[in-house]
Amino acid sequence: MTVIEDIYPSRVDDRSRLIDRVDPVVYRDPGRQGPFSAAELATYEENGFFVKPALFGPNEVTELNDALATWLSSPEISAREETIVEPGSGAVRSIFRVHELHPLFSRLSRDRRLLGAARQILGSDTYVHQSRVNLKPGFSGKEFYWHSDFETWHVEDGMPRMRALSVSLALTENFPFNGPLMLIPGSHRSYVVCLGATPQDHYKQSLRKQDYGVPDHHSLRTLTDRGGIEAPTGPAGTAVFFDCNTMHGSNGNITPYPRSNVFFVYNSIENRLQDPFCGLKPRPEYIATRQRVETLQPLQQ
Amino acid sequence: MTVIEDIYPSRVDDRSRLIDRVDPVVYRDPGRQGPFSAAELATYEENGFFVKPALFGPNEVTELNDALATWLSSPEISAREETIVEPGSGAVRSIFRVHELHPLFSRLSRDRRLLGAARQILGSDTYVHQSRVNLKPGFSGKEFYWHSDFETWHVEDGMPRMRALSVSLALTENFPFNGPLMLIPGSHRSYVVCLGATPQDHYKQSLRKQDYGVPDHHSLRTLTDRGGIEAPTGPAGTAVFFDCNTMHGSNGNITPYPRSNVFFVYNSIENRLQDPFCGLKPRPEYIATRQRVETLQPLQQ
Numbered sequence: 001m002t003v004i005e006d007i008y009p010s011r012v013d014d015r016s017r018l019i020d021r022v023d024p025v026v027y028r029d030p031g032r033q034g035p036f037s038a039a040e041l042a043t044y045e046e047n048g049f050f051v052k053p054a055l056f057g058p059n060e061v062t063e064l065n066d067a068l069a070t071w072l073s074s075p076e077i078s079a080r081e082e083t084i085v086e087p088g089s090g091a092v093r094s095i096f097r098v099h100e101l102h103p104l105f106s107r108l109s110r111d112r113r114l115l116g117a118a119r120q121i122l123g124s125d126t127y128v129h130q131s132r133v134n135l136k137p138g139f140s141g142k143e144f145y146w147h148s149d150f151e152t153w154h155v156e157d158g159m160p161r162m163r164a165l166s167v168s169l170a171l172t173e174n175f176p177f178n179g180p181l182m183l184i185p186g187s188h189r190s191y192v193v194c195l196g197a198t199p200q201d202h203y204k205q206s207l208r209k210q211d212y213g214v215p216d217h218h219s220l221r222t223l224t225d226r227g228g229i230e231a232p233t234g235p236a237g238t239a240v241f242f243d244c245n246t247m248h249g250s251n252g253n254i255t256p257y258p259r260s261n262v263f264f265v266y267n268s269i270e271n272r273l274q275d276p277f278c279g280l281k282p283r284p285e286y287i288a289t290r291q292r293v294e295t296l297q298p299l300q301q
Numbered sequence: 302m303t304v305i306e307d308i309y310p311s312r313v314d315d316r317s318r319l320i321d322r323v324d325p326v327v328y329r330d331p332g333r334q335g336p337f338s339a340a341e342l343a344t345y346e347e348n349g350f351f352v353k354p355a356l357f358g359p360n361e362v363t364e365l366n367d368a369l370a371t372w373l374s375s376p377e378i379s380a381r382e383e384t385i386v387e388p389g390s391g392a393v394r395s396i397f398r399v400h401e402l403h404p405l406f407s408r409l410s411r412d413r414r415l416l417g418a419a420r421q422i423l424g425s426d427t428y429v430h431q432s433r434v435n436l437k438p439g440f441s442g443k444e445f446y447w448h449s450d451f452e453t454w455h456v457e458d459g460m461p462r463m464r465a466l467s468v469s470l471a472l473t474e475n476f477p478f479n480g481p482l483m484l485i486p487g488s489h490r491s492y493v494v495c496l497g498a499t500p501q502d503h504y505k506q507s508l509r510k511q512d513y514g515v516p517d518h519h520s521l522r523t524l525t526d527r528g529g530i531e532a533p534t535g536p537a538g539t540a541v542f543f544d545c546n547t548m549h550g551s552n553g554n555i556t557p558y559p560r561s562n563v564f565f566v567y568n569s570i571e572n573r574l575q576d577p578f579c580g581l582k583p584r585p586e587y588i589a590t591r592q593r594v595e596t597l598q599p600l601q602q
Contacts, residue, residue, distance in 0.1 A: 176477035
């Protein structure tokens with residue numbers, strides 16, 4: 001019998017604590033070119049994220065928003081299992097697997113500015129572990145509490161190591177006050193072991209509100225005492241690249257300004273999913289790519 | 302029979318709309334001195350608010366916070382009707398009437414930097430219409446939706462005209478991301494007539510969550526299209542003076558940084574409360590000073 005040691009245990013007992021990351025942040029491969037400069041890579045490595053203001057131009061953003069509006073108005077969209085709607089209003093809050101469901105978002109997932117950076121940082125071929133569009137409405141946008149994506153992907157999806165990253169591309173302007181992404185610089189170097197166990201079919205709840213895999217107050221204070229909080233602002237088209245273990249969240253949004261973005265999670269092909277470390281059945285394919293792994297090649301500009 | 306015309310009707314029918322303010326913002330009295338310069342008064346008049354960064358020094362803030370901590374730990378505080386606690390945890394969220402209940406906050410309400418500015422802007426003697434300490438915790442601070450204070454004070458308390466102002470003195474640092482006060486510049490020049498009628502004993506609910514006197518989305522968009530949103534940040538000791546009709550609110554706060562402040566509402570002695578315009582019984586004295594009107598004189602420094 002082969003026992004795979006779990007070097008990032010979480011939700012296994014009643015103790016909450018910080019442990020050190022053992023994996024690299026930037027997997028340097030001297031032969032590999034990419035859009036990030038050496039200085040940008042160093043900043044990403046230090047902070048656990050890097051912001052590229054206006055990486056996509058106004059015309060490109062308009063094209064994405066127009067396509068999204070058309071897609072959202074189609075009858076098929078609310079019937080899909082990949083579509084998450086607000087319980088009361090039925091309004092669409094998220095659509096998953098956009099890199100396979102829509103040709104424009106499929107192209108976007110292979111854009112050299114995004115995929116090229118992911119391949120450069122992860123030092124290998126990559127595939128999309130998860131993709132989604134998030135729509136945070138004006139007036140009533142809900143908060144999303146602090147979390148490390150990796151904690152969930154490891155425990156619930158069986159992602160073995162920290163060799164994945166997210167890119168969030170803003171489709172609307174990010175103000176300080178419309179619930180922008182907040183990140184804790186340097187938090188990616190510590191892994192917050194969370195309390196408790198994972199219930200069956202946790203994902204059905206956790207897409208709306210997290211109850212498990214929630215970092216404790218003491219750990220969060222330790223991380224913010226060390227690194228503070230940054231909430232990047234910028235025009236639509238701004239991209240935030242962040243490590244899979246960077247602690248992040250967002251406040252609610254009572255302003256009239258909605259906030260929407262598209263997320264791609266790139267995982268190294270050498271870090272494919274195993275059985276979930278929580279011992280439960282895997283989450284659906286549209287939330288965590290397990291079978292349909294397709295190595296992506298950057299599009300030529 | 303004397304019929305007092307209601308020039309600021311609200312919650313009277315099923316129409317929501319913006320009407321023009323008919324009252325001055327700054328009631329200039331050439332013989333009256335005050336801490337605001339002519340330029341500062343002009344900015345206040347234009348925007349409906351003015352920020353004085355670090356108006357109180359670190360030692361003064363420490364004295365206030367120490368006194369507050371001692372007060373909060375006393376058994377009498379949670380028994381008072383002036384104390385609003387969180388339903389679940391029992392944690393104190395607000396204490397009203399602090400200008401009468403605590404000697405240090407009483408002194409503060411007569412400090413020339415606050416009261417002197419109020420007398421200067423309102424152009425008359427003034428009294429405290431309402432005072433309170435607000436404690437917005439870290440990790441779970443709730444949002445406070447957009448509102449004009451005057452709309453409530455007019456409808457529920459019978460404040461006749463727009464001749465009152467609030468000052469919010471920060472007892473903790475205001476970051477962009479810990480749910481700071483947000484204000485809409487220029488919104489004080491329009492009055493948002495709200496939908497619906499006022500239920501009996503509305504205040505018991507509205508201190509936690511507003512359901513009546515809520516401005517509609519269209520009006521809020523109109524106001525932010527004209528003026529945008531400002532969310533002043535600054536160290537503890539920063540004061541924000543804002544007109545009674547300036548539209549304001551705050552987002553929730555998932556960060557570890559709590560936000561607390563002390564509010565004083567100064568009303569002109571020439572603008573004392575009448576019967577509530579909604580026709581219901583008045584709210585309690587600790588929320589809206591009706592009987593215990595005491596004209597305040599600024600303390601000598």
